[in-house]
Amino acid sequence: MDRRTLTAFAIPGALLVLFIAWPLLRIVAAPPALIWETLLDQEVQRSILLTFGASLVATAIALLTGVPLAYLLARHDFPARWLVEGIIDLPVVVPHTAAGIALLMVFGRHTFLGRVSGLLGIRFVSAIPGIVVAMLFVSMSFLVNAAREGFEAIDPRLEHTARTLGASHWESFWRVSLPMAWRNIFSGAIMMWARGLSEFGAIVILAYHPMVAPVLLYERFESWGLRRAQPVAALMVLVSLVAFVALRMIAGRGSRAGWRMTTRRRREVWGKSD
């Protein structure tokens, strides 16, 4: 690229990066003492722990259910596959408040599911399980899609080879497919978890209380205004950032990823065989 083209491409890009970074820097630039004070606020602590925990549970549920689904989508052609894939992607485009309303109509107190689970002592509305299902609903796409891409990138001939070496389909999944897709799955889980942390719309409708961090922040802003909301926001941005970067580093550690083929490369390679 010559200098002029480089400049022409770099300027708009730089503006966009600035647009994202500036507000974040601005918010994090709260006086450290104030942030420290906020950190000692028990209500803030509770809500941050609740947010992290609930999102973790949602991610765990998605791991148990979404990874098998992702493998099926990557390996099997079944009649309504396009429909399933569409449903998986839907939460990304649905307004999250609408998602909250939809969840309320299924998990609400007077719905069938609400009553049955009520009998078992599980309440969704204004309770932690409600927060978890809201997070699960809006963020599982990230995990399922990442895992599916991970499985798709594995040449099926590796699984075939494992089979001829004596592995059942089940064993070849555990010993070849899962270890190979693990990095994708893990990074999908991080994305999902991070997305769950930031969820507001769906949660606020299903479970205003107990307050997750974004709801708490909203409440402080509504009740006391910008000045009181800023340190809370700063703290949340910082905490999320630290957790996100840490997990990213774990996921990226030792990844030479030389064997992980991109979709295009895989097509080339597969296309050649008959």
Add this chain to the structure above:
Amino acid sequence: MADDHPEEKGGMGEVRLEQLHVELGEFSLEGITLDVAAGEYFVILGPTGAGKTVLLETIAGIHRPLRGRILIDEVDVTDLPPEKRGVGFVYQNAMLFPHLNVFENIAFGLRLRGRRRDVGSDRQIRERVYAVSELLGITHLHHRKPDMLSGGERQRVALARALVITPRLLLLDEPLAALDPATRELLQRELAGLHCALKATVIHVTHDFEEAVSLGARIAVIHQGKVLQVGPPEEIFRKPNSEFVARFVGVRNVFKGILRPAGDGHKLLSVGSMDMAVVTDLTGQVYGSLRPEDIIISREPFRSSVRNSFPGRIAGIADRGSIIYVTVHLSGGGGAPEASPPLDLVCAITRRSLEEMALREGEEVYTAFKASAVHVFPGAQG
């Protein structure tokens, strides 16, 4: 199933395919019937897209045939999953497990078996992995990850991984195609040696004619999902039974002979009673092949630097449009009785030279070709 592991019954690996029909996306196999004898080195030869890999994978149990049966050692295995068939499989790109090092790749099959019963102590696994690694000369690679290996090393590891479970049948899918020529030749010789030593049945798929001739005791030519011809290499290239086989095998001159040193850097390849100068590092019994376009025809004897020149009589002229194929029956004189049939050379000339020389059948001509034009390759053993 009375026995979950037929491979450990010490079967001989005789394979019989009966009217196999397979459909898989754009590939389909129609009515494949083949018999492979126990211990045979059998080559399936065909162009890309012929369905060779699908056929091999069907034998391995990856794909289920629509119709037909697969018998290994006279037992119907058509409904058996791959892990119970006792076959080893090596793909073109080796398909090593990238998350495991070389040792663990080779030990993969043994560890699975060990889990099912008590044959998998760490010591036993180590012993077997080392034994097969030494056979293939890859012991020093044990700690490497597959992406740190060369193409030839990868194929050796893939072979070791397949062989360590002592399969009664070894399926090789273009195992040499991804290698550079030198490595390919080396590994090809090793494959032949391994087959001799292990006596396992091998079915080897390739699109490379010379590879097929070098390795195969018999060759099956397949095209568009059908078997066109089965037979020993010489039969395939001497008597192609169809237009396709003739064209795929190529109009070429292939002859069997014995190499003798000639002293001046060349070697002499004795074919029947004729000695032709060739350039090669090989020794012993080999094949030579010569492309029709590398042969010159003239009416006068050659007095140029061309190393090989033989007189002969025109046995046939085939018009193929812009190229004319002239078959010259070489008059090498007498000839040893049990030598290969009298050598006919097919030469390609342009229409113009045909007209200029006014060649006719039965006329005496001289053929000539350079020593370096003869491609020498190892012959099938036994």
